[in-house]
Amino acid sequence: MPTAEGLVKPKPVGLTLSDLHGYGELMEWGHELANDLANYKAGLVPWSDVHAGVLISGPPGVGKTIFARALANTCDVPLVYGSVSKWLEAGHLDDAIKATRASFNEAKINAPAILFIDEIDTIGSRGGRDRHDVYFGFIIATLLELLGGFEPRQGVVVVGACNFPNQLDSAIRRAGRLDRHIEVGFPDAKARQSILTFHSGITLDVGEVEQFDLATDGLSGADIELLVKDAKRSARRQSEKVSGRHIISKLRPMSALPDEYIRALAVHEAGHAIVGFELGHGNVTGMKISSYRINAENRVLGYVEYEHAGAQRKTRTHYENAIAVCLGGIAAEIEVFGSFGDGGRDQVVLT
Structure with missing residues (x-):
């Protein structure tokens, strides 16, 4: 029976990793885990070969919980939801420890399974001396034991999610626990x-x-x-x-830019690209010109992207070339229009 804190069985048809976008390295890790779990269930690899712990960090709303659901469906294993705030709702230390153990036990009973621990950074770290720190110290000790203590968590993959990874006790990220840390940013x-x-x-x-x-x-x-x-x-x-x-x-609300303004932006950015190419500043990998401006907002309306040249000496010539590339936009406007404007915000980006 599903509970507010317990087992969520994957649906035969539901959100999978193939439906998600913008997770970068985390997506690669998820597909590797799905492959490892399939091999583990088939008896082809031992549990020790499965990377069974990861910490996901990122700002609120980037989709950490959605990723966990899609991961469980892709791996075709149950998802058990745990939350530090839910564990601590019990109030008394004994009850909070029991709630923590209950989440892990739920995952063990249904192994192989994924245990998703939300808000894991709110558990804090050890080292304080007041009564609150002592309370959290016992909770952390319990969590450390369950993550990688004497008894192995056979068949349980733990995915911890947080906003502030630096607030975590360092022992939680020790090898054998949540030793892989992957940051998730806003989608491109x-x-x-x-x-x-x-x-x-x-x-x-x-x-x-x-x-x-x-x-x-x-x-x-x-x-x-x-x-x-x-x-x-x-x-x-x-x-x-x-x-x-x-x-x-x-x-x-946004407004369409006039054609003549867009042309001026294009000439300006082309100036950057031409000068950069001639000076060997780097290969142009992209150029963007906006046709719209968000009302009452001052932001970049065009840019040129260059492939990063890698490690190199920063000589006088290097800086002179960089300045020349920056001035290339103005030079192009003067060449085409006889003058240059100050309204076209642009940017040179190294990729």
């Missing part, structure tokens, strides 16, 4: 589009994609999910099927 443009498609089932057209990418920069997956919910609500009120128009209507 491609990942945000994929998250939108997953939650809405729609694909934006070219013009809508540009507006969406611009307005959602810095948003989390949870933010985009909320945006989709608002768009669906608007569509229902209009008795319409949700579309790109409804999504765009929920974005921050």
Whole structure:
């Protein structure tokens, strides 16, 4: 029987790692774990060969819990949800320790399984001397024993999630416990589009994609999910099927830039790219020109990306070339228009 703190059995059809985007290294780790667990269940590898502990850190809303659900479905194993705040709700030390052990026991009974421990950083670290520190010290000691004590946690993969990994007791991240630490940041443009498609089932057209990418920069997956919910609500009120128009209507207000302004931006960025190429500053890997500006917001409207040249001596010539590349945009404007403007914010990016 599922409980608020217990077993969540994976659905035959549900969210998997293939549905997620923007998790970087964590996605690779998840697929490797799925392969290892499949081999373990088939008797091809011992449990000692399975990497059974990982710490995921990142700001709220980046999808740490969603990842755990998708991971369990991909691995075809049960997911047991544990939360430090839930463990501590019991209040008394004995009850909190029992709640902690109960989560691990639930996972052991249903092994192989994944135990997801949310808010693990709120458990703090040892070393203080007041009564609260002593209380948490006993909880941490219990957690350390369960993570990698005398009795091995055969068949239990532990995924810890937190916002502030530096607040964790160092022993929790010792080898054999949560010894792999992977940070998850806000999704990039491609990942945000994929998250939108997953939650809405729609694909934006070219013009809508540009507006969406611009307005959602810095948003989390949870933010985009909320945006989709608002768009669906608007569509229902209009008795319409949700579309790109409804999504765009929920974005921050923005204005289309005039064609002549966009041309000036393009000339400016081309100047950076040409000078950089001629000076051997690095291979141009991308150039972006925005067609829109978010109202009442001052941000970069164009940029050129260069492939990083790697380790090299920073000589006088290096810095002179870097200055020349920066001035290349102004030089291009003067060459084409006879003057240069100060309104085109741009950026040179090394990748």
